Amino acid sequence: MIELNGITKIYGKGDAEVRALDNVNCSVKEGEMISIMGPSGSGKSTLMNLLGCLDKPSSGNYSLDGMETTTLNDDKLAEIRNEKIGFVFQNYNLLPRMTAVENVELPMLYNNMPRSERHRLALHALERVGLSDRAKHAPNELSGGEQQRVAIARALVQNPSIILADEPTGNLDSKSGEEIINIFEELNKKEGHTIIVVTHDREIASHTNRIIHIKDGKIDHEEVFSK
């Protein structure tokens, strides 16, 4: 499902050149739940942005669902993000002026879905993360864990090929963090979603099938858990 081939990302030019990713090769299969670990500055965020089609590599190939993405223009990438990728961020990134259900509807604003259908799917997604009763609440009326669950609902509402979670428990207490990772596990096991979690928390990473360790822009080593 995900194929990375010789992915290199260079920031800046000449002497100021920074090689954030250096010839990264890896693949993720459909239905896998993996984690990416590494110290800060190791390039894991850059990898995350490339996997999420928010950014393009300087060189190398990235094929997602059999489609080569590195040659696509910005609007095409936006379409891919809309259809195939769900993002969960460390700081939730909900729009503050909108209610929970409106936040979940957001991705569907950009693919011409009828209003009623949008609303139905959003409510269903909230139900899947156990927040049906909070649909009309604004983000600032929700706890951190609840906000992150809204963000997960937004990520999975269109059943994307992959859900990318960047430090999803970073801002949460351990109990809420546990809840969030349990939701991811459930989505993976029961609904077969492909999930990639970036974290530096071993405890969180241990819930996944495989850990990819990144160091200095390169894949250092992988750990595979057989569960």
Place this chain on the structure above:
Amino acid sequence: MNLSNELWIGWRAISANKMRLILTLLGIIIGIAAVVLLVSLTEGIGSGMVDGIEEAVGSNLVWVYPGAITERGVTTRVGSAKTLTIDDAEAISNLPYVAEVAPVSQTSVQVNAAGNNIYTTMQGVTPEFRSVRSFSVTDGRFISSYDLEVKDKVCVLGDYVAKEVFGDADPVGEMVRVGIQTITTSKDGSGSGVLGLVGLKTEVKSRHLKVIGVLEKKGGGGENSPDNVILVPITTMASRLKPMRTPKGEDRVSIIWVEASGRDKMDAVKEEIPPLLRERHYLREGEDDDFVVDNMAQVLDTISQSMEMLSVLAGFIAGISLLVGGIGIMNIMLVSVTERTREIGIRKAVGAKRKNILSQFLIESVLIGVLGGIIGIIVGWGAVFSLSKLFSHTNMMGLDVPVTLSVSPVVIVIAFVVSVGIGIIAGIYPAFRAARLNPVEAIRYE
């Protein structure tokens, strides 16, 4: 995403900060209200002046007055030719498209009665004068053809003269004494002063006239208004008061008012008078006209020209305030884009394309423009409405100008289009900046 949905989202975004919205709107409101008010004012006063002039002078009027004469290479001033006669007026009245003709002989007189006196203009007129010049008589009657026939010593007073001389008393039936200055050739050299040196002397003749009527007030009052006049039968003027003759001894007139049979016939009437008068005055080819034919076209042209200049000036002033309002929108949109960098990043991350972000911010700025425009139109309309209650008339150039202020639909449409345009122009740059943001950087923006 459908339009009503986008408008709703845009409205929620701009109304999130009420104070900021109101202040931004204010710039556009003031600009648009100024446009509506100034354009309506210049339009209202302009058409009011046209109406006022038509009412003061009469409708569909062409007039003929003596021209300049050139004798031995010296050209005198316009009005000095002494060749326009009552018979000319008669001849003009037989032309096609001519409804009525009113010849007038004119001189300056002193009017005395009831211990008051006033220096005014005496005009010898025919009964047609009243309808041609659209005068009406408030008190008594106008000069009749019988008065002309018997050269009766009667007069009709203009409203101003009646008020100045008789005050509130009814002048009809009273007598007035008019003092008429005449210049005659002095055979015995008894003249005095400058005139005496060239063999002329002045005389003041005094005549008594009976007031038979008073004219309705017409002008804006004052000495220059058409109400400062005393009318007498033209025959009485010619035989008893101030004989005015052409060199050939015919009865001379100062002006001939010609009413065309319709507005569209004015040009035709204006065209046909000169050949007739040239023939009657035995002017040879190459000789200049000794008369001038004129109509309101010139006057109205002058008015519309000055009104045009006024509207340009008004438009310029309104344009400046609109510019300031537009800058205000652009400023607030730039602030808004910066403040919402992360929102833009999030939207892009979940699949918003450039055009989605572009239209989102453009809709917001257009919404501000439209909202300001609508309120501005209402405010401008309100201002025009209350002004129209305050001023129904104004006095301009001695004329009573009726001011009918109203906001024309054209102005409203223009104001609306302009406010939408300002919204677009002011929003396009901030919207482009928003659309071009890099999602990776935008989403990290704190």
